[in-house]
Amino acid sequence: MPERVAKTGNDAAAYALKQINPDVVAAYPITPQTELMHKFAEYVADGDVDTEFVQVESEHSAMSAVVGASLAGARCCTATSSAGLALMWEILYVASGSRCPIVMPLVNRALSSPINIHCDHSDSMGARDSGWLQLYAENSQEAYDNVLQAVRIAEHPDVMLPTMATLDGFILSHTIEALEVNEDDVAKEFIGEYKRDYSLIDVENPSTFGPLALQNYYFEYKKQQIDAMDAARDVVLEVGREYGELTGRDYGFLDSYKCEDADVIMVGLGSTMGTAKEAADRVRSENGIAAGVLKVRCFRPFPASEIADALSGASAIGVMDRSVSFGLGGPLYHEVRSAMYGSQTPTADFIYGLGGRDIPLGDLKDIFVQLDEIRKEGKAEPDVRYVGLRE
């Protein structure tokens, strides 16, 4: 029987890592990820896992160590946040380019400066072009479920790409919630065995790793990565379905809440989407606004056509961005606009929660009221709005 437990998001992700029992984990502490690896280190010390746990001197080294181990055929995990991800930057691309199916919980945190330990999505958004898959979680349950599924998705022979499973710093990582965890043998069977076709240490069948590829071959390597990311679409869905059969919790690219009959739809990522669902129910009963919520669970690969389909019936759309591409605007907004190319539906960008600023239920209700006004006016002016910002 699955067990219902109370855990923080960090503990939930660490529990998934325990059940994965990776061959190698290398990590360096950074708030708010620290307690995740702290917990995992306890599992190592208590003999609950067989993992070779490498305490490295930086995140650059953490990612380098798991790339090396992954090429040798090991199942590898690490975890980080914010500046830790930034320091991994160079090796993030080495991991995806070398087709290392590393799984990494990323506990979302703002980037300096000014220094800030709280949640926004600047870290993962900055890495959106690094060739890693990205799954976002609404709550600790999804954080746990996503980490387990990430292993299957990343290691699928058609994919072989690294995957980050993100969870909002503090809002999820340090919040205790009820969730259901699988029995160890159920989780183990779901994840299965990992066997890499070519191994760095298979001396009988020597292969080349990390080669130089200039004008002659580099482009072909990148096209293979593009194809693998495309192939991941079917795998994300297939693994999500299988996980649903196992646990009763289905996963896809998107989580559509009351969008079928909605006039106005809010699109977004992560923990805010839970509060948004509550806000949608409130404005439906209190303001008579037919509100819906479209949560983007899988941001890479980006499910453009599925998003366009889900939003096709809406008369006004609001996209929630917890990060900014300076000089452009919210990254999710621009990708949703691109997915909606040709559509005349007025769409506004709501930039919120940078550096962990709280997004109260009341603000989300107000956004639905604004969207209803946009619907009536038939245009979104201004099209970029800042939520909870002191003027």
Place this chain on the structure above:
Amino acid sequence: MASNEFVQIRWHARGGQGAKTAAGMVAEVAVAAGKNAQAAPEYGAEREGAPIKAYTRISDQPIRVHDAIYFPNVIVVLDETLLRSEDVEEGLVEDGSLLVNTKRSPAEVRQQLGLEGRTIYTIDATGIALEEIGRPIPNTVMIGALLSVTGAAEVEQIEDSIHKKFGAKLSEGMLQGNINAVRRACEEIKSE
């Protein structure tokens, strides 16, 4: 307070008084009792003695919201000096409750804060903690008092959780002291 409501609790304390642990433990007890719960401290620049806040939500339904608690049903104050320096009562709903760790009576607290229509509970949690645990850490006493206010769990469920959480860390004497503290909290809490 009926136990089938959505209860939102805000904790006010000073760093070192165990509010984070208490907020989390109430959630753990509630989950063990079959309810849904959520608990989080507000993280800032923590230091011992500084005012801090923490949040607990308890509900029979799944809890979807992830914002701070602005309109609590219950406010728990672990350090009564905060009644002067902080707006601890901010946002308390009209039929809400305030629970304060103090030697004073509920009537005396009401004289200071007003809060008409709300129920005020008091308990000398620091005194009980000193007698039962030997240290002025009021959090387990306040857990007992809070659960008797909200009816979210039975004393036995709290005792179970104390055993599970601290069984490996505390001596048998300290464990029993904590359990006595919770029991006394339920008996000695005053209200008006």
